[in-house]
Amino acid sequence: MSMELEVVPAGLARVLEELPLVDHHVHGATSHDLSRTAFEELLGESDRPVPDWMTRFDSQLGFAVLRHCAPVLGLEPFCPPEEYLARRARIGAHEANRLLLGASGVGHFLVETGYRAEELLGPSGMAEASGAPADEVVRLESVAEQLAAAGCGAGEFGRRFAEALWERTGDARGLKTVAAYRCGLDFDPAPPSADEVAAAAGRWLEEGGRLRDPVLVRHLIWTGLERGLPLQFHIGYGDPDIDLKRSDPLLLRGLIELAEPTGVPLLLLHCYPFQRHAGYLAQAYPAVFFDVGLALTHVGARGSALLAESLEVAPFAKILYSSDAWGPAELHHLGALLWRRGMARVLGEFVLEEEWSVAQAVRVATMIGAENARRVYGLGG
Template identity: 80%
Template structure:
């Protein structure tokens, strides 16, 4: 920890390190052993083959794994990638998952299951490995694509999707849209008419009803999700090259935010890097907007302190949530939690050391962001 934390009362850093976090947006872990190539492909957001002259271990997230995950698996910090992967292979996927997830200190997972879910542990599997609650967040686009795959006439699509969504979310705690990936966030925010939905569904279904990217239908999915009433997450910013980063600025959602405000449904902006300041502005201005800096924290590694500091600039502290956005290797779940704790302790500890905040205020903010805000938004109780 940085030197300013040496001035903090005993127990301050420990309290943050031991806090039971609520990870409000995360995916499952892989349950099978990973080759070096498979592991490396899962610690980068690039979808291109890794060139032979480099390794994703030579990155902020790679160095963070070797520094912070290696000791959890019984290795010295700063070991080589070869040593790390050999140790991981000897332990096996189940034991590595158990150790890394257990050491994360996450006390509740909200698992988004819409992307490659068949390759990962679902909510029940995550709960079994960790011994803590795990609930589901349902991806709107996945439900719609399943409706199409099951067979549906264009005129019946709107009703069939609504029925499927209600059925699919009987026990879910949230919804998610990846409109940023499919058409960008600069879509018409108004709900489409039924005639527009039928016409768009006809075009989509006549082409085979595969990957859904029609802006009219995506708008319909979002507004049907708002009618469902569960907290609605939006991918924003950083992700794989399938997303056009220029069109994933959260400021593009302002029209939808204002139209959706009367519904009272919380809108949660996920990841946000490099648009964390824009997300903070929206959370400051609109009561229905929340955000996190998950994914960015893991991938900025030693620089994650700066990212967390920027997330605390203008947004009310009741509007910011913790997320790891871990996907695949449990290292990403562990790092999301560990790096966030470290960054939060350094940032708010610095405010205390400078005489700007009291210790009580610093702990209050850490608890709010780490767990309490998510418990309120998703009605988790406790």
């Protein structure tokens, strides 16, 4: 990757190009070939079909694919979508994954496996395709739903979920909750009683479906805190299944304060359009960390503006890198590339304006790109 940005001091550009990133929240790359329709559907967060009068290539993300992924597959930048997809089909998903994941320069993947995992490469598959280590992040709601599917009485749900979680996470690096999707973040932050959990479990097990009861979501979160692994929260931007106004991280303040004695790191993921709210929480509470993954890929050429806002009030030791890529390996590659380019622009301007030294810029880039995640998740290196 060449920065080709006049504002970037050479030493900073070199560090950003060569830095082995830690992608602390990512999903697997698609393990099978994709039709044009399937590929385009994965270029957005909407769960609705793409109208026949438009293409998702006409977006910041679509333009970024044609600009930055085409050369990785041996094509000229800005080639037509038809040419890009034809090339992708010729080389196949396995080779596309190898090229794009390898070109990302990610040095470690933390792979969340709780959503349609059968369609994606798991941690071992990601490691094989990329040549970089990959570990697992376990979704709390998935463990609970698997327990229910295997058969579990309401009265024993609380105890058996804890047992299942400990067993399921023996080699995991972290946990994740999608409470923002299931019930919103405006839930009672206190741990529920055993009687409340049993009653809520009885209602859920009788009705079936996805786990949405806020009492059970609270139980999962507090059991996760007892497990002691870093706990990730989906925040903000996502598909239409989420009520965006109920996914503001400020709604978690009560839980953050109650959970503080545990010392468990709380990772706020994505955060758009609440990145400034997340930054406030990160500077106010020692256990809170955040990233601007997912949105960074979708804003494309506007990534530097998003990154600049994330750097406003939060201590730099509290910000991490993630792509939240799910599906096409283009998203894994672009997450890393757009982060590198955006950070180069933002930090380069700080240096040229003589607000920061080059050494400070290099240190912050290294912290956010890799060192903070290695410390939080105990990755070493």
